[in-house]
Amino acid sequence: MSNTTTLPDAKKVGMVSLGCPKALVDSERILTRLRADGYAFVADYAGADVVLVNTCGFLDSAKEESLAAIGEAIAENGRVIVTGCMGEEADAIRAAHPQVLAVTGAHQYEQVVEAVHEHAPPSQGPFVDLIPQPDIKLTPRHYSYLKISEGCNHSCSFCIIPDLRGKLASRRIDAVLREAEKLVAAGTKELLVISQDTSAYGVDTKHDPRQWKGREVRAHMTDLARELGQLRTSDDRTPWVRLHYVYPYPHVDHVIPLMAEGLLTPYLDIPFQHAAPSVLKSMRRPANEAKVLERLTKWRDICPDIAIRSSFVVGFPGETEADFQYLLEWLEEAQLDRVGAFRFEPVEGARANALPNPVPEEVKEERYARLMEVTERISAAKLTAKVGRTLSVIIDEVGEPDEDGDIGATGRSQADAPEIDGAVYLRNVPETLVPGDIVNVGIEDADAHDLFGVISDQ
Secondary structure, eight states, X not given: OOOOOOOOOOOEEEEEEOSSHHHHHHHHHHHHHHHHTTOEEOSSSTTOSEEEEEEXXXXXXXXXXXXXXXXXXXXXXXXXXXXXXXXXXXXXXXXXXTTXXXXXXXXOHHHHHHHHHHHSOOSSOTTSOOSOOOOOOSSXXXXXXXEOXXXXXXXXXXXXXXXXXXXXXXXXXXXXXXXXXXXXXTTXXXXXXXXXXXXXXXXXXXXXXXXXXXXXXXXXXXXXXXXHTTOOOTTSOOOEEEEOSOOOOGGGGGGHHHHHTTSXXXXXXXXXXXXXXXXXXXXXXXXXXHHHHHHHHHHHHHOTTOEEEEEEEESOTTOOHHHHHHHHHHHHHHOOSEEEEEEOOOOTTOGGGGOSSOOOHHHHHHHHHHHHHHHHHHXXXXXXXXXXXXXXXXXXXXXXXXXXXXXXXXXXXXXXXXXXXXXXXXOSOOTTOOTTOEEEEEXXXXXXXXXXXXXXXX
16 A cells, blocks of 8 residues: 555635736735745636735725725635735725735735635645745746835825835845846846835935945945846846836936946936926925936936936826926926826825815816827927837737738837837747847837837847
8 A cells, every 4th residue: 555645736826916016026025925835826716715916005096996806806706815005904995895804014925925824724835846946927037126125205295105115115235136136047138126216225224235246235226226237148138227216316317327338228217296396395395397407418418318207297286277387398398208197186195185276177187188298299209210220129029920921029129118118019020039039120110109110130
């Protein structure tokens, strides 16, 4: 008689991840920990022993989306654990969905894992597979988000992020660089540096220095950018390193030369939010819009290919027509490459809700349309100016041959971050092309958002 014991099947976990890239990183970390505990993962509700819903709680519309996702998971599966930013409002979640098994807040990894253990106890134990497994990624293999800190020290009147995620808490610089090195070794060609405030990295730790590769490196954005520029991919390229959520503090000037040298992707995501001094004051944000315009000019002198993306709020309480016109004129002068806009939306707990003179909804809509018209015109002109140039493009997707055997592909230039910016559409690509390849593309055409071209020999 055999004494062999047959292991039970691994318990299965499903995941719904909502919100920003920072929440996506949280989801990756949760799933990585659960896999180490012997769990398997499924892509549908039916096969899951428990479903995790990672919520967003930044805007009321995001909360509604989160509650709807929780409801769908309950209807389809019935065994649901809630985490993420809206997890801070456990009473509201339980009022809407009393069936949820557990509710935890943002980046509370241990509590999430404990809740899964309680409601779907692991069946195999954590050490069934003795071969170390790589961290779980929810993004394609060729790009990865690199979260350098959590929380925020700002007190913007329209935002409750500090209430949801706490004050700034920076990761150790050597831990961040070790993760980046590991990601690049595993095939990442593009690192997207994220946080609530990338420019403030290390302020809370007094820029605590650590040893890295035999030298002392500070927990500071400029040191981090310089070190990330030293990494090399398997084909001995410098990976694209893209900085997001960069507040325009003075030291941001020091990363622009790194872009000019090719060590850092010439791209900055700066959350300006507005330009009119009175609106910025009501938002409790620094009102230095004139100086920013001067710095944009200097940055472009140093690195002509730098792409600046930003987002703006229209219809903030008290915003007058003069304030909005000021913003439009500022945008005409700033000539930003990529712009997103949001209509002001009250968020429960935000101080802006108590401000006088709310802007009527129809005025918000009218201003939003005018702003998008201006920024689309600027974008179209900037992209048209790239026609005839050869740009470096990272491939995200390769299509199937059409009836003529022509294969198309979709990629992004260095001016385009995944999910939020434009794309480069390629025609007649070789069948050997795969996602993650970086190729030179001759630009043949453009519209208001995207570029079109063909792979070049240059």
